[in-house]
Amino acid sequence: MRVTSGLHLLLLCSVVHPSALCIALALLAPGSLSAQESLQTSHPERQLELWPELSSGIASDPAIEERVETLISELSLERKVGQMMQGEIQGVTPSDVSRYGLGSVLSAGGSYPGLKKDATAADWVALSDQYYEASMNPNGGGPGIPILWGIDAVHGHNNVVGATIFPHNIGLGAARNPDLVELAAKVTAREVAATGIKWVFAPTLAVTRDDRWGRAYESFSEDPTIVYNYAGRIISGLQGVPGDPDLLGPAHVLATAKHFVGDGGTLEGRDQGDNWSTEQALMVLHGQGYFSAIEAGVQSVMISFSSWQGEKLHGHHYLITEVLKGRLGFDGLVVSDWNGHAGSPEAGRPGVPGCSLASCDAAVNAGIDLLMVPYDWKAMLRNTIRAVEAGRIPMERVDDAVRRILRVKLRAGLFEDGPPSSHPLAGRQDLIGWAQHRAIARQAVRESLVLRKNESGLLPLAPAQNVLVAGPGADEIIMQTGGWTVNWQGDGITNADFPGATSILSGIRTTVEAAGGRVTHSPDGRFSDRPDVAIVVFGEGPYAEFEGDLENLDFSSRHPEGLEILQALSQKDVPSVAVFLTGRPLWVNRELNTASAFVVAWLPGSEGGGVADVLFRLPDGGVEHDFSGRLAFSWPKTPDQALLNRHDPEYDPLFPWGYGLQYETKPDPAQPEGVPDGMKSNAF
Ligand code: BGC
Ligand code: BGC
Numbered sequence: 001m002r003v004t005s006g007l008h009l010l011l012l013c014s015v016v017h018p019s020a021l022c023i024a025l026a027l028l029a030p031g032s033l034s035a036q037e038s039l040q041t042s043h044p045e046r047q048l049e050l051w052p053e054l055s056s057g058i059a060s061d062p063a064i065e066e067r068v069e070t071l072i073s074e075l076s077l078e079r080k081v082g083q084m085m086q087g088e089i090q091g092v093t094p095s096d097v098s099r100y101g102l103g104s105v106l107s108a109g110g111s112y113p114g115l116k117k118d119a120t121a122a123d124w125v126a127l128s129d130q131y132y133e134a135s136m137n138p139n140g141g142g143p144g145i146p147i148l149w150g151i152d153a154v155h156g157h158n159n160v161v162g163a164t165i166f167p168h169n170i171g172l173g174a175a176r177n178p179d180l181v182e183l184a185a186k187v188t189a190r191e192v193a194a195t196g197i198k199w200v201f202a203p204t205l206a207v208t209r210d211d212r213w214g215r216a217y218e219s220f221s222e223d224p225t226i227v228y229n230y231a232g233r234i235i236s237g238l239q240g241v242p243g244d245p246d247l248l249g250p251a252h253v254l255a256t257a258k259h260f261v262g263d264g265g266t267l268e269g270r271d272q273g274d275n276w277s278t279e280q281a282l283m284v285l286h287g288q289g290y291f292s293a294i295e296a297g298v299q300s301v302m303i304s305f306s307s308w309q310g311e312k313l314h315g316h317h318y319l320i321t322e323v324l325k326g327r328l329g330f331d332g333l334v335v336s337d338w339n340g341h342a343g344s345p346e347a348g349r350p351g352v353p354g355c356s357l358a359s360c361d362a363a364v365n366a367g368i369d370l371l372m373v374p375y376d377w378k379a380m381l382r383n384t385i386r387a388v389e390a391g392r393i394p395m396e397r398v399d400d401a402v403r404r405i406l407r408v409k410l411r412a413g414l415f416e417d418g419p420p421s422s423h424p425l426a427g428r429q430d431l432i433g434w435a436q437h438r439a440i441a442r443q444a445v446r447e448s449l450v451l452r453k454n455e456s457g458l459l460p461l462a463p464a465q466n467v468l469v470a471g472p473g474a475d476e477i478i479m480q481t482g483g484w485t486v487n488w489q490g491d492g493i494t495n496a497d498f499p500g501a502t503s504i505l506s507g508i509r510t511t512v513e514a515a516g517g518r519v520t521h522s523p524d525g526r527f528s529d530r531p532d533v534a535i536v537v538f539g540e541g542p543y544a545e546f547e548g549d550l551e552n553l554d555f556s557s558r559h560p561e562g563l564e565i566l567q568a569l570s571q572k573d574v575p576s577v578a579v580f581l582t583g584r585p586l587w588v589n590r591e592l593n594t595a596s597a598f599v600v601a602w603l604p605g606s607e608g609g610g611v612a613d614v615l616f617r618l619p620d621g622g623v624e625h626d627f628s629g630r631l632a633f634s635w636p637k638t639p640d641q642a643l644l645n646r647h648d649p650e651y652d653p654l655f656p657w658g659y660g661l662q663y664e665t666k667p668d669p670a671q672p673e674g675v676p677d678g679m680k681s682n683a684f
Contacts, residue, residue: 185237
């Protein structure tokens with residue numbers, strides 16, 4: 001990579017360490033970039049040279065390029081524009097696919113074949129086959145072009161009942177383990193492949209700067225170094241490694257880096273809001289994940305619902321065409337987000353000026369190749385064809401879009417692989433939630449836990465005790481899995497929708513009973529038989545996107561139950577371990593002060609047993625798993641510290657970025673501020 005910037009720090013850095021990460025490190029040196037600077041409201045000149053010059057990790061293949069050009073020459077305008085449309089599976093029949101020549105379908109959160117929530121791998125594959133056959137037999141003849149089906153597999157194959165559900169990204173960020181993250185992505189790719197789908201809308205590479213954002217948990221960290229370090233590895237896990245024979249092979253899927261760019265930096269953390277960063281901050285803070293993703297060969301990029309300096313990303317020619325496709329060398333396909341061109345103006349989320357659900361020349365002209373128009377694709381198709389005929393969208397733009405879509409389809413082997421049901425892993429129900437996959441997710445749970453407080457060395461607990469397990473989250477798997485699980489918001493489902501999963505309670509029960517101890521489950525914390533210790537599991541309920549946005553970070557005024565249980569236990573002198581389930585840092589000072597020990601478990605997913613693995617000693621007294629998680633988000637001291645990030649000039653967190661206790665070190669938990677800054681020990 002070549003860095004050609006006039007900035008002194010960049011030049012210095014490019015000489016010493018010529019990597020994209022280096023740019024971030026140099027510019028994030030203390031004092032170099034304040035929150036105020038990053039919120040500057042002026043509109044400076046565009047500075048394309050600020051961005052690194054990159055090229056895709058998957059080299060251009062002349063044979064593929066030749067096939068792409070031949071195919072393009074055989075397609076009518078209607079067929080070309082058809083390739084640029086993506087409808088939702090509930091709004092697209094296989095006969096629509098052959099009639100309109102659609103290039104792609106998606107399944108939204110909670111959309112299953114035949115609306116059957118517990119659809120099996122075979123059900124998914126059967127529908128995938130139908131779409132495939134339709135796409136290979138277009139009405140009116142011409143070349144068959146295999147359809148590409150995309151799905152949100154953001155923490156495992158989360159739309160599929162029984163799949164392995166990993167901790168959400170915020171937990172993986174705390175684990176500081178790129179190898180594990182790559183392995184998790186491999187597992188996800190395999191489970192997706194078992195359902196006959198070749199494309200996932202993951203990973204989210206947002207760098208969340210304001211913790212009120214309802215998508216904070218989809219972000220690995222407030223700090224771009226972690227996002228940079230993880231992004232490329234996840235792409236390798238999902239797609240395979242460029243140069244390896246199994247790249248995009250049967251056990252791999254196409255990945256999507258999303259949401260380009262700056263989704264985590266909107267004003268007040270508002271979902272689909274406006275990011276007022278300078279261009280430098282946009283690149284340094286929010287761009288980093290894309291750099292390593294492109295270098296690892298990511299094949300698709302999804303555009304953010306948000307705006308940059310007042311301009312919707314979905315209509316942003318400069319960022320999509322000049323920066324992403326030009327300077328960053330991205331040669332895969334750019335997909336829009338769910339009606340992102342139109343927005344939801346009635347709900348205060350504007351679209352691209354002049355666009356409606358059914359038409360948006362500006363989005364295509366800005367450089368979007370594939371339009372996610374879940375239910376209005378037919379009108380969009382018609383209007384886009386007309387816009388090309390009327391000269392409002394140049395033919396070269398359409399050809400560029402189709403070239404990219406076909407290139408990705410050819411690289412993914414769709415033309416050679418035949419019907420989805422003939423792929424080696426298709427229909428392998430045994431891979432969905434396979435024990436070995438769950439073991440990796442359980443490891444991820446263990447490594448994501450962050451220990452905040454451990455008064456008098458209460459943890460690790462001896463298992464052969466009388467343990468009370470309390471709190472609303474103890475046996476409520478949706479509180480572990482959060483949004484984007486089984487459905488969009490991850491709510492309205494029960495433990496029965498998680499066959500094979502383990503709640504935190506059941507993990508504790510197994511561990512304690514195996515050692516001869518006793519577990520009493522009491523959701524409200526009341527007991528008749530005095531316990532030796534209580535574990536109180538509480539936190540946020542599931543949410544996704546804008547529904548999860550907050551005004552401030554005050555937790556207990558919204559959810560008082562955890563604090564009440566902890567206070568009652570404290571009054572009775574029962575030592576308590578708080579296990580906090582959350583999608584973001586929240587103000588929990590009272591809970592922290594009341595509990596004897598405090599563990600942040602984030603949104604750990606389907607393998608709740610990973611919590612007991614770390615809380616308890618072995619029956620012989622030894623410690624098998626110590627805590628290793630470190631905060632990837634700074635923790636607030638007050639409910640209004642939502643904009644609190646590592647390297648802020650007046651950084652004053654309750655717990656700094658990098659904080660996390662371990663059994664071995666045993667610092668004084670009563671004075672968290674006095675604990676040495678963990679950042680130093682957490683460099684990758
Ligand atoms: C989200 C995307 C997601 C898409 C499809 C959108 O609302 O922002 O992250 O991929 O829906 O479900
Ligand atoms: C879908 C999501 C989508 C969202 C967009 C929901 O109905 O299930 O996948 O991201 O709408 O607003």
